[in-house]
Amino acid sequence: MDTMPKWADVILIPLINLILALLVSGLVVLYIGENPIEAIGILLDGAVGSTRGWGYTLFYATNFIFTGLAVSVAFHARLFNIGGEGQAAIGGLGVALVSLSVNWPHWTVALPFAILGGAVFGAAWAAIPAYLQARRGSHIVITTIMFNFIASALLVYLLVNVLKVPGSMAPETAAFPKGAHLPNAYEVLGWFGIPFNKFAPLNIAFLLAVICCFGVWALIWRTRLGYEIRAYGHSEAAAVYAGIRPFRITMIAMLISGALAGLMGINAVMGEAERLVIDSVQGAGFVGIAVALMGRSHPLGVFLAAILFGILTQGGIELEFEIPAVSREMILVIQALVILFTGALENMVRMPVEKLFLRLKKKAG
């Protein structure tokens, strides 16, 4: 680990990976007969070229920060939480139930309760696989994946049979009361006189995500509990020897993880849609895994990786709109290449870079 300076590990290697991924994506775009330079131009312009683009990019990034942090916290305890998708969906249900339960007078009153609702529902959905892992040894990867399907089926049932507006044909809840409306970027920046696109979905949940980043950093590196989580993640036997109880750490790490995923509902359900629809998560739970991998499970890395994936998502939608030949599946291919290069093929870049730094060190020394 100390063969290279930290900045190279955190920034240089992901950057090289990203460039490689984009080069290969460019070849794919070339293959379908489009101009890759033009495509990347549309992608970047659509994602960061206007306040509308930024509004959507950061909105998607907010989703990815929550799910990325969720995966990261579990990672530190060496638990692979694949269930972000389901936990976020159930968290969204919690947010929706809170938002619909009372005719809220003001969002400042509604938000704390909605946060509680999302976190508790998300954590509860993570609690069952965590318990099964800690007590029965059922592998958490398998159980959390299965819980994604259960969550999706449960939501369909509730939206079709229980929560649907009577007389409506669409499986969605009623619109939330006005008092549960979270200020969006247009309103918040308007207080300071900064102009912003009026309809972009970016809202104050972004600030909540930033606070969560800081909170996770403080938890993992500045508290005794965080130390225990990391110790348990590095070596279970050593942790047990030091008096750390595996059951407690497994449960706590997964509950925090599920709660963070559940908070995504604040952004997607309460902040944007203002009602609960089927598939409000849109795959963000799975993108969170890539975000956590790319961000090295560090909140700052997660934040940056989430913005990158926000750019890819929003830019991808623009690209699909502007160049019809680039389909939704093409955008998935590009995202998959980024994940492939940053996750699976990471050592391909790391080893030569490490060698380079070793050689530089020798020369200097």
Add this chain to the structure above:
Amino acid sequence: MTLMTKFFGAAAAVALSAGAALADPGLIIDLGGKFDKSFNEAAYNGAKRWIEKTGGKYKETELQSEAQREQSMRRMAESGANPVVVLGFANASTLDKVAPDYPDTKFAIIDMVVDQPNVESIVFTEQEGSYLVGMLAGMASKTGTVSFVGGMDIPLIRRFACGYAQGVKAVNPKAKIIENMTGTTPAAWNDPVKGGEITRTQISQGSDVVYAAAGGTGVGVLQTAADEGILSIGVDSNQNYLHPGKVLTSMMKRVDNAVFDVFSKGVDNFEPGIKVLDLKANGVGYALDQYNEKLITPEMKAAVEAAKAAIIAGDIKVHDYMSDDSCPVETM
């Protein structure tokens, strides 16, 4: 190509600044896919016909998930497309929220009513078209048992089923009608495998004519019916050609005409409010072409044409399921 795109982009920008008079129309295609051989494809064909006729161009986007509706709609409106046609009932609540934010953009929604000053709501009298194909099914059936496969279980699809059942009973009061829905979520619009399974079950219960009102799922229903040697009835688009000689007829719902109409009228002749496309307006009907002419005997044709005239004249009233959420005809 890219130069052309840029040129058109610049032209569109100029047109926009000149009061949006020459903007391209837009089409938002619903879940289930553009080439579902049914509802969405009918809309696409209408847009294609408009291109062939006028040489114009239009913007198009295809929805991929429920949560994406709002972004797609806003993106379409902000791109300067005008008028914008939105397909499918599921977009109603989103359009109700989005339309007031773009007062200069004219929207048209198909299959649902949205009460906004810049929205035209286009609805069809599916019960009337379904009644006619139901009559044909009742006359073509040898077992006296016919069936219906719906897509998503919503009042709109029950309106198809109820009209169909009334038509069957009109020619054969003793007929048995089996009715099944594919699912309760939008995924039910694009599940041909499940559609085929349901059809097989219905065949085992004695059905020998099956009517599919299920979007892309219907492809599986028609395929299974053809494989098992029974007759089927297509929906929305003319699907007779899919299995020549094995598709009895198709309940045509002229979504293509609706799209063509909105595109042709453009912004200047846009008419907000509710537009009902019924049998009289040729909004619905049954398909007769070279693929099914041998299946429809002259007597059958005469009976259906008589009923069609009677419905248009108001002598036959086909009950609309959505008017009171119930159907006078028993189905199972």
